[in-house]
Amino acid sequence: MRDVAARAGVSLKTVSRAVNGEPNVSAAVQARVAAAVAELGFERNDLARSLRHGRSSATLGLLIEDVTNPFYAAIAHEIEQVAAEKGYLLITSSSQQQEERERELVAALTRRRVDGLLLVLGGGDHGFVAEAARTTPTVFLDRPPVGIAADAVLLDNRGGMHQAIEHLLEQGHRRIAFVSDPGELFTAAERLRGYREALTAAGLEIDDALVRLGRHDLGEAERIVEALLALPAGERPTAIVTGNNRHSVAAARALARVPNPVALVGFDDIELAELLARPLTVVAYDAGALGRHGAELIFSRLGATPAEQPPPREIVVPTRLIARGSGELGPSS
C-alpha cells in the first residue's frame, strides 16, 4: 500500500480511502490510485486491516464431524451461502468425533479471530467453549450447548422419531429395533426418547434387546444390524429404525444381504433413496436449514450492540416422513 501511495503520489491514508471506496477522494486521485493499484498488482491485506480495524476478520468458523457426510456438507453449504451474501468466508474444520480435536479447533478458530463460531460438538461438557463464546457470537448446531448458554439450532428429534414409530405401528409392527449412535450424543438420546415415548404411548413394552447404540462407523453398524437380523424368530425385530444417515446406509447394506428382510425407516434422507432396490422410507428434514438459521443467528448478533444482545435463542427444524417402500413392509412379509 505504501508502494501504491508512492506510485500515485499521494499519502497512505488517501490510498486507503480510495481502495475502500470511502468518501472524500476526488475523482482524479481515485483514478490515479486505481491505476497504481493495477500496475502494482496490489491486494489489500485483510489481516492487517482487521487487526487495526479491531473487529471483523470477515470470517466465520464451522466445526463439524466430517464434510463427507452429506448432512454436514448441507450445513456447511448453507452457512457459506449466507456468509457470502455478507462478504464473509467460512473456515470449515472437522473434529472427526474426537473431543481433543474439538478443543484444538475451537482454539485455532478463536486465535484467528473468526467473527462467529458454529459448532457441532459431541457429548460431554462444553465449558471449553465458554471463553470463546463470551467474545464471539457462537451457535450450537444439531446439539445444544452443555454447561454454557448459547444460541442453538436443533432438529425435532423426538417428533421425527414419533413419526417413524407411529408409521411402523400403523403397518402392524410391534417389535421395532432402534439402531443409532451412543446415548451420550444428544441427538441419539433424544431420538431414543422419541422411540420410547411412541412405543409406550401405544401401550407397548420396551425391549432393550432391540435398542442398539454404537458409533456410526459403517462397518460396525452393519455388524450390529446383522446381529439383530440373526436373532431367533420370536426375538427378531420386524422393523428397524436407524438414528442417522450413516446407520441407514449400514442397515440398508446389511438388509440387502439377507433373504428375509425387515422394514426399515431411516432418520435423515439419502440421495437416490427412491431408486434403491428397496426404496428407503425416511424421516426427512432440511439439513441445510441448520446452517442457514445458525448463520443468521450469528449475523443478527454481529449486527447488534452489546446492549441489544438478545438472550440465547433456540430454533427447531421440523421433520417429515417420506414413505418410499422400505417402511411399508408388514411384520410378516
Next chain:
Amino acid sequence: MRDVAARAGVSLKTVSRAVNGEPNVSAAVQARVAAAVAELGFERNDLARSLRHGRSSATLGLLIEDVTNPFYAAIAHEIEQVAAEKGYLLITSSSQQQEERERELVAALTRRRVDGLLLVLGGGDHGFVAEAARTTPTVFLDRPPVGIAADAVLLDNRGGMHQAIEHLLEQGHRRIAFVSDPGELFTAAERLRGYREALTAAGLEIDDALVRLGRHDLGEAERIVEALLALPAGERPTAIVTGNNRHSVAAARALARVPNPVALVGFDDIELAELLARPLTVVAYDAGALGRHGAELIFSRLGATPAEQPPPREIVVPTRLIARGSGELGPSS
C-alpha cells in the same frame, strides 16, 4: 498479551516466548505466565502474529463448485486432513459455477493471505489467478490451469472413459450415448475425447446425435436422458455413459421411469450404487486423492526456498471400472 505481561510482572516479549514455547524462559516465569494466561483467558491473536511474522496465516484456501457434491466434499475433506497435520486450517468457498464468484473468491482468499490456493475453476482463461499464483503456492484441481503455469492434480479422464466404452463394447453395444457437461469444461472435453477415441479404435462411427452436453443441473440432465430414451428404435442408444456423478444420478432417475431401460455406466462412484434397483456400474477413482495430492504439492512448495521451487508439476489420479449390473445389460435386453 500486554495484560498478561502486567499480570505476570514480566515483559511483553517474555510472554510471547512463553506462549509460543520458545526456549530461554525459566520454569518459574513460564508458570507465572501460564497462570496469568489462564486467569485472563488469553488467546494469542494469530492475525497479528502472522502480520508481524510476515509469513503464514496457517490457512489454506479452497475454491470448489459446491460442497454438497460428494466429489468436492471428498476433496475438501482430504485437504483438511493434510492441513490439520501441519496445524493449518482450510477456508472452503463455493463458486456455484459462476466465473464472477471465482474471481471474487480468489481475491477474497488472497486478501486474507492464505498460504496456499487450491482451485477448481471452470472454463475460460485463468489469467485472473496469475497475480495470486505469483505470491501464493497454487494448485489446480480436476482441471488444469489455462493461460498460466501452475501445479495441477487431474483425473485420468480419457483412460477412464476408455474403460467405460470398452466395457460396453464388450457387452455388444454399438450405439452408446454420452451425457455430460458442456464441452468448455476440461473434464467434459477430455471424457468426450476418450469416448470418441475408444469408439473410433473399435472401428465405429461417432453419431453426434448421441452426444449430449449440458449443465449438470439435475432437472435438465434428466430431460436430456429422457429425450435420448424417447428416440425411435433404430436411433435410440442401447447404452449411456455419463460424465459425472450428477449426470449419473439424473440418468438413473430417468432410466427408472422407462419400461425398457438401457445400459448405464457412470463416471465417478456413488454411495449405495450397489444397492440401487439397477446397481450402477461406474468408472471409480479416489476423489479425495485430488485433494490430498493438491495439499501435499502446496506444502512441498511452502517448505522450499524460492530457489528450490520446482517447475509446475502434474499428477494424474487413475480410474478403475467397477461392474455392478447397470453396465452389463446387453444391447437387446
Next chain:
DNA sequence: GTGAAAGCGCTAACAG
C-alpha cells in the same frame, strides 16, 4: 479533499 501521527497485537533483532 488530503495528510501526519499513533497504534491495533504481535514478533524479529538486538541489547543487556
Next chain:
DNA sequence: CTGTTAGCGCTTTCAC
C-alpha cells in the same frame, strides 16, 4: 534468561 526497540500493513484520529 530477559527486556527494549522497531515495525508488519493497515486504519483511526485529528489536523490542515
